[in-house]
Amino acid sequence: MDASYNKNVFINCPFNEGYDPIFYAIVFAVADCGFTPRCALEMGDSGHNRFDNIKRLIEESKFGVHDISRTELDNNDLPRFNMPLELGVFIGARKFGSSLHKKKKILILDTHKYRYQKFMSDIAGQDIRSHANQASQAITCIRDFLNDFAGQKTIPGGKNVNNRYEQFQQALPGLCHKVKMQVEEKTYNDYCRFVFEWMKGAD
């Protein structure tokens, strides 16, 4: 297994405009904590089988952040269940995988800490935290989760990470403008490049 495994954080969350503020905050927080965000969007529209890609990401990631907050009825009165499905694959990998995969770490995010009991009670006992639909709270959840696995480093507190995220958010329109791109046009990969270059602290 590639050594990057121990730094890879698989982000399992919805991809839609309404969730974007939380999603981009999570990606920033993972990177800011010294880990590597991985999610299905990094493959762009490659045309590869999406679920195959997701399984590969799970295989390559020690950590999994699973946001089940959008498990709710859609216009067809059916629940969106991709996130719980991918969470199940991740838990399965930890249970039945090799010794490497048995050490996988899981963080489950939801709007409310005990909402899962109404639709997925079997996941009781996992690390489930509430972000209350707030990007700032999601950042703190990510920081607190990853801080336990940061080795000898201590990651600055959630408030500090939030301050840096706020500063980056203020800069993002300028960064996009400089490379002739509208903020809403940026792809996930664009965003990650901006984040990582921003963190390098080049003046």
Added chain:
Amino acid sequence: MPATQKKPVTRNLTQAEIDEPPEELWTRVIQEPVGKGTIPIAEIRRAVREVKKEMRDAEKSGIPLKWLKKK
């Protein structure tokens, strides 16, 4: 894996590489970026440098930047 799907190229990293900042690792592990992110990394680095400087200057002068997102 479907025959049309190219197996990602992976290799073991050295300890020095493991200790690298994550952004370097990220550019290495994402070996098949096929999204729209085709802006040269040098251009992004330049943009970051310029924006950071403009933000610092704006803070000193008190003149808000046109692109600066209002709080």
